Amino acid sequence: MPFSPPSAPTLDRSSRRRRTVRVLPAAIDPMAGDLAARLASHLALHVRAAIPPEEAARYAEQVFAARAEWNANFGGVQFTLGRAWYTHLETGTAAAYFADAAASDARVERAVPGLQALIVDLGARLLREPVVRRPRWCGPGVHIFTPGNEVSSKGGDVHYDVEGLTPEQLERRADAYSFVLMLQPCVVGGGLRLHDRMYAGDPYARAVDEATPSEVIAYEPGDLVVFDSYRLHQILPFGGDRARVSATFHVARLPDGRAFESWF
Secondary structure (H helix, E strand, O other), X not given: OOOOOOOOOEEOOXXXXXXXXXXXXXXXXXXXXXXXXXXXXXXXXXXXXXXXXHHHHHHHHHHHHOXXXXXXXXXXXXXXXXXXXXXXXXXXXXXXXXXOHHHXXXXXXXXXXXXXXXXXXXXXXXXXXXEEEOOOOOOXXXXXXXXXXXXXXXXXXXXXOOXXXXXXXXXXXXXXXXXXXXXXXXXXXXXXXXXXXXXXXXXXXOOOOOOOOEEEEOOOOOOEEEEEOOEEEXXXXXXXXXXXXXXXXXXXXOOOOOOEEEEO
């Protein structure tokens, strides 16, 4: 994958709160393998133009061309290309998720060829460890938040990305990360707010107040953001006539420590 000339990462530092590490794409490999340490002391890792903006735009166009393949979730409040586990967990349709996992991945690959492999490769480069598919689960997929909908007016729910973690992974607090590759940002707003609050055993303890430090990441096409799945976060409201489109997958370290398993 062609990248810009090498440049040292730029870190936003603050004595009052954790901030986001921002890097240029060429700095991914030099800092690889240090992801856990980075995310222990920063809210997220923001890789600028992890893929060229024009490549992100092409993927977004392909997503819209495959609109007939989208899954409408929660009554059409949000959409996915590829099945997302949390939408099935929250609606009691887990059986449909597992029954359709292989076909779901095939639909994603037909619609956006190579996108699943690309985002997993970016993740493996940052982790500097193998990333394997979780058996029977869906691979990376795409979130689509359309304008004039509930998320655009109110923002997404404040949440942790722990729904896909097994009881064993939660018990040992397995390393777990969420990867988001922005394909098409909103016209206005729609950033990702990351709170300086970590999961403490109750997935529904999501209330935050203004005293809780946080930072909003504003995406550009092709940007990659990585954060600890145990971190509280939220998609902010957005305006304009353009949908918010991003590719996503989650990983967690396997018990033997030899690799990370991935799912969507």
